[in-house]
Amino acid sequence: xxxxxxxxxxxxxxxxxxxxxxxxxxxxxxxxxxxxxxxxxxxxxxxxxxxxxxxxxxxxxxxxxxxxxxxxxxxxxxxxxxxxxxxxxxxxxxxxxxxxxxxxxxxxxxxxxxxxxxxxxxxxxxxxxxxxxxxxxxxxxxxxxxxxxxxxxxxxxxxxxxxxxxxxxxxxxxxxxxxxxxxxxxxxxxxxxxxxxxxxxxxxxxxxxxxxxxxxxxxxxxxxxxxxxxxxxxxxxxxxxxxxxxxxxxxxxxxxxxxxxxxxxxxxxxxxxxxxxxxxxxxxxxxxxxxxxxxxxxxxxxxxxxxxxxxxxxxxxxxxxxxxxxxxxxxxxxxxxxxxxxxxxxxxxxxxxxxxxxxxxxxxxxxxxxxxxxxxxxxxxxxxxxxxxxxxxxxxxxxxxxxxxxxxxxxxxxxxxxxxxxxxxxxxxxxxxxxxxxxxxxxxxxxxxxxxxxxxxxxxxxxxxxxxxxxxxxxxxxx
Amino acid sequence: xxxxxxxxxxxxxxxxxxxxxxxxxxxxxxxxxxxxxxxxxxxxxxxxxxxxxxxxxxxxxxxxxxxxxxxxxxxxxxxxxxxxxxxxxxxxxxxxxxxxxxxxxxxxxxxxxxxxxxxxxxxxxxxxxxxxxxxxxxxxxxxxxxxxxxxxxxxxxxxxxxxxxxxxxxxxxxxxxxxxxxxxxxxxxxxxxxxxxxxxxxxxxxxxxxxxxxxxxxxxxxxxxxxxxxxxxxxxxxxxxxxxxxxxxxxxxxxxxxxxxxxxxxxxxxxxxxxxxxxxxxxxxxxxxxxxxxxxxxxxxxxxxxxxxxxxxxxxxxxxxxxxxxxxxxxxxxxxxxxxxxxxxxxxxxxxxxxxxxxxxxxxxxxxxxxxxxxxxxxxxxxxxxxxxxxxxxxxxxxxxxxxxxxxxxxxxxxxxxxxxxxxxxxxxxxxxxxxxxxxxxxxxxxxxxxxxxxxxxxxxxxxxxxxxxxxxxxxxxx
Numbered sequence: 001x002x003x004x005x006x007x008x009x010x011x012x013x014x015x016x017x018x019x020x021x022x023x024x025x026x027x028x029x030x031x032x033x034x035x036x037x038x039x040x041x042x043x044x045x046x047x048x049x050x051x052x053x054x055x056x057x058x059x060x061x062x063x064x065x066x067x068x069x070x071x072x073x074x075x076x077x078x079x080x081x082x083x084x085x086x087x088x089x090x091x092x093x094x095x096x097x098x099x100x101x102x103x104x105x106x107x108x109x110x111x112x113x114x115x116x117x118x119x120x121x122x123x124x125x126x127x128x129x130x131x132x133x134x135x136x137x138x139x140x141x142x143x144x145x146x147x148x149x150x151x152x153x154x155x156x157x158x159x160x161x162x163x164x165x166x167x168x169x170x171x172x173x174x175x176x177x178x179x180x181x182x183x184x185x186x187x188x189x190x191x192x193x194x195x196x197x198x199x200x201x202x203x204x205x206x207x208x209x210x211x212x213x214x215x216x217x218x219x220x221x222x223x224x225x226x227x228x229x230x231x232x233x234x235x236x237x238x239x240x241x242x243x244x245x246x247x248x249x250x251x252x253x254x255x256x257x258x259x260x261x262x263x264x265x266x267x268x269x270x271x272x273x274x275x276x277x278x279x280x281x282x283x284x285x286x287x288x289x290x291x292x293x294x295x296x297x298x299x300x301x302x303x304x305x306x307x308x309x310x311x312x313x314x315x316x317x318x319x320x321x322x323x324x325x326x327x328x329x330x331x332x333x334x335x336x337x338x339x340x341x342x343x344x345x346x347x348x349x350x351x352x353x354x355x356x357x358x359x360x361x362x363x364x365x366x367x368x369x370x371x372x373x374x375x376x377x378x379x380x381x382x383x384x385x386x387x388x389x390x391x392x393x394x395x396x397x398x399x400x401x402x403x404x405x406x407x408x409x410x411x412x413x414x415x416x417x418x419x420x421x422x423x424x425x426x427x428x429x430x431x432x433x434x435x436x437x438x439x440x441x442x443x444x445x446x447x448x449x450x451x452x453x454x455x456x457x458x459x460x461x462x463x464x465x466x467x468x469x470x471x472x473x474x475x476x477x478x479x
Numbered sequence: 480x481x482x483x484x485x486x487x488x489x490x491x492x493x494x495x496x497x498x499x500x501x502x503x504x505x506x507x508x509x510x511x512x513x514x515x516x517x518x519x520x521x522x523x524x525x526x527x528x529x530x531x532x533x534x535x536x537x538x539x540x541x542x543x544x545x546x547x548x549x550x551x552x553x554x555x556x557x558x559x560x561x562x563x564x565x566x567x568x569x570x571x572x573x574x575x576x577x578x579x580x581x582x583x584x585x586x587x588x589x590x591x592x593x594x595x596x597x598x599x600x601x602x603x604x605x606x607x608x609x610x611x612x613x614x615x616x617x618x619x620x621x622x623x624x625x626x627x628x629x630x631x632x633x634x635x636x637x638x639x640x641x642x643x644x645x646x647x648x649x650x651x652x653x654x655x656x657x658x659x660x661x662x663x664x665x666x667x668x669x670x671x672x673x674x675x676x677x678x679x680x681x682x683x684x685x686x687x688x689x690x691x692x693x694x695x696x697x698x699x700x701x702x703x704x705x706x707x708x709x710x711x712x713x714x715x716x717x718x719x720x721x722x723x724x725x726x727x728x729x730x731x732x733x734x735x736x737x738x739x740x741x742x743x744x745x746x747x748x749x750x751x752x753x754x755x756x757x758x759x760x761x762x763x764x765x766x767x768x769x770x771x772x773x774x775x776x777x778x779x780x781x782x783x784x785x786x787x788x789x790x791x792x793x794x795x796x797x798x799x800x801x802x803x804x805x806x807x808x809x810x811x812x813x814x815x816x817x818x819x820x821x822x823x824x825x826x827x828x829x830x831x832x833x834x835x836x837x838x839x840x841x842x843x844x845x846x847x848x849x850x851x852x853x854x855x856x857x858x859x860x861x862x863x864x865x866x867x868x869x870x871x872x873x874x875x876x877x878x879x880x881x882x883x884x885x886x887x888x889x890x891x892x893x894x895x896x897x898x899x900x901x902x903x904x905x906x907x908x909x910x911x912x913x914x915x916x917x918x919x920x921x922x923x924x925x926x927x928x929x930x931x932x933x934x935x936x937x938x939x940x941x942x943x944x945x946x947x948x949x950x951x952x953x954x955x956x957x958x
Contacts, residue, residue: 108587
């Protein structure tokens with residue numbers, strides 16, 4: 001078992017809290033990332049975080065030792081240097097083009113997926129990538145350590161770890177939805193079983209919504225003949241005499257942290273610029289990755305339908321759209337980003353006037369600009385096709401300074417907690433979405449304030465620290 | 480209730496048993512169609528068949544009285560002359576681009592469907608089209624008549640009829656699959672409820688497979704809060720104190736009729752031509768409409784994977800593909816037909832030799848040629864993405880003269896009855912499909928003969944006459 005520092009808490013995820021770029025002078029520049037896991041871990045004390053080197057700069061950083069670094073003293077980062085071809089196959093083709101698509105129902109079934117020889121080669125790479133994580137964790141985790149495995153990239157790690165280190169307490173958490181059985185069955189059946197058994201080898205499996213947990217349980221019944229005890233929010237799965245807990249931990253936001261961040265000077269600067277462009281008009285805001293599941297195009301359609309239905313709103317309202325580039329290595333994503341730009345241009349061409357831009361499209365990854373948009377929003381539109389949670393729906397109300405009304409998709413995990421205070425829409429129903437935008441813009445101030453107070457309460461109900469703690473506690477209950 | 484001939488048995492379907500074209504001299508030429516319903520009805524005695532005028536020639540025929548004709552003395556055809564814009568919206572956009580897509584899981588969810596103002600206008604047209612059928616039937620059906628409503632085009636007719644003529648015994652039969660709840664919910668919720676209530680107003684609702692019946696029952700529970708009693712093959716649904724029977728009637732073929740047809744001279748001619756082209760090579764046959772759900776492209780991929788895996792088969796086998804044009808008014812179908820031609824050309828370019836065409840693509844609607852292909856098939860590939868039944872899988876073994884091995888998709892209703900004797904594949908698993916083709920080509924003669932005998936027995940288990948009789952009998956049990 002090689003050298004094994006005493007690492008009682010382990011996190012494993014594809015993307016780690018550190019990434020590297022190469023500067024103009026050829027130096028490696030490290031950058032610390034954010035996200036719920038980073039925020040949540042800091043409260044838990046020392047941990048080792050295993051992640052993949054995702055770029056050539058990351059790989060260089062591993063080789064030079066720069067990537068094995070403490071992060072603020074608490075988190076030791078162990079970046080794994082996988083061969084680039086293995087990583088590309090596992091990450092781009094299996095994780096992002098197959099598993100992500102299957103859990104978000106994104107395939108165009110007349111044409112894709114197609115599981116031929118190249119898929120099976122990629123699947124071998126995915127196994128190898130998962131095994132690299134399992135080997136590294138097995139090598140370094142302390143006896144009886146707690147291991148928190150994250151997301152669909154690492155679905156096989158619990159099974160591979162169980163084999164290598166039965167002493168470990170292993171949890172797996174899915175940040176995506178889970179496919180219903182009729183959709184998971186698109187995959188070759190041996191892959192379906194390997195995926196499910198990969199998860200079930202954990203002591204505890206977590207999801208963001210009771211709906212995704214229910215889909216997972218239904219798949220275990222259909223494809224493994226599992227015995228399932230459902231509690232409505234998770235339950236247990238028993239296969240071959242072994243029982244796995246299934247829990248629901250709906251990640252929320254740390255309200256104080258977020259407001260502190262939104263008070264920074266950079267947000268204030270963005271906001272001032274934005275206010276000049278908006279000219280006192282009312283604002284419908286969306287902030288999203290350029291992601292197939294985010295439903296940006298139908299959001300534009302709904303806004304256009306609103307303008308057609310309500311000509312009095314022409315010139316009076318602006319759709320402010322922040323889209324940041326995502327997965328530009330995947331052809332479907334490049335095409336989608338192009339379609340978003342084209343649809344925005346078509347909308348401006350149809351409705352725009354010399355003195356009024358109906359839609360402002362900002363394509364950039366700029367947190368400060370997104371926070372400024374949240375502050376100024378009268379309405380926030382978060383209408384994904386399917387979404388594990390949708391943190392925009394939780395963040396925007398917290399930062400809003402105009403009691404923004406939230407229009408949220410019933411297919412977002414966030415609708416579970418926010419639905420009572422938001423306007424909930426079927427994301428495919430453009431007419432209903434237009435009606436919700438119309439209703440939001442007409443809502444009386446008192447109702448907006450009441451609803452926003454409830455949104456903020458619900459958004460803050462399970463902040464990152466509590467969410468990570470819940471994953472650890474679920475494993476403590478193993479005994 | 481106007482003039483009401485005593486019509487005790489009524490059939491209603493979008494496409495009727497008669498259609499018209501205009502000859503070069505401008506005369507209307509009527510053509511009788513086939514299909515299970517036509518074949519099955521002939522045994523039941525006098526009936527009136529309500530159908531839509533589907534073309535300008537059909538509409539002229541209605542106006543000149545040519546379309547109200549007896550068919551062989553038994554079936555009086557009542558063709559309904561709907562305004563062309565209503566028909567196009569109801570048939571092309573609602574029935575074929577929305578309901579067909581939803582029941583076959585064919586949407587590319589990042590982009591379609593999009594239910595905006597134009598959809599809602601089309602939905603009004605669909606209601607109007609259904610109401611035209613209901614009005615005509617209400618006007619002409621005898622007291623207590625039996626009405627057999629067919630398919631997804633006429634989903635609202637039972638509810639509209641119940642209101643107009645509560646005395647009628649109304650059955651509805653779905654020739655498609657039924658969408659699982661997670662997919663039906665793409666539709667606006669009020670449309671989902673209207674569709675389900677449309678069906679449930681019938682006394683009996685029929686499906687081709689227990690799986691589609693189970694999906695329908697699950698949708699009734701999810702969207703109407705119905706009480707359901709499932710028998711495994713159908714059951715009952717109770718909503719608002721009214722109970723509807725749900726039955727399963729797996730349409731098969733009339734073995735004797737089909738063999739008689741296959742013995743005609745035109746088949747013999749096609750067969751002789753074909754044998755010359757095939758030159759004694761073994762033949763993998765597919766016969767399909769150029770239909771998104773038929774999975775023609777992945778069939779080509781599987782055949783290509785087989786040739787790569789087994790170079791000894793190069794020059795020794797031919798993939799004979801009959802595709803007949805379908806729904807060429809729908810852009811997705813035109814694109815798909817182009818993609819099929821391109822994929823076939825690419826396969827021929829990759830594998831072809833001067834003395835060998837690896838794939839013969841015949842794009843035409845020619846029953847005799849299809850029957851000749853069945854006769855010569857060593858293997859029949861029917862690998863749909865999702866299919867109510869798939870009659871090719873039932874017809875081909877009946878006509879086969881070489882004990883053809885059937886490779887069938889597990890997503891075809893036909894797999895319920897044929898699965899034990901066929902090689903069953905996941906239609907998305909190209910590698911598994913290639914393996915099934917390989918296994919089929921290597922199968923010993925005795926096993927082929929045994930399997931084929933069982934396929935023929937299963938295919939003939941519920942011929943059209945029995946299938947129609949079962950729908951009528953289900954309604955007789957209402958009392």
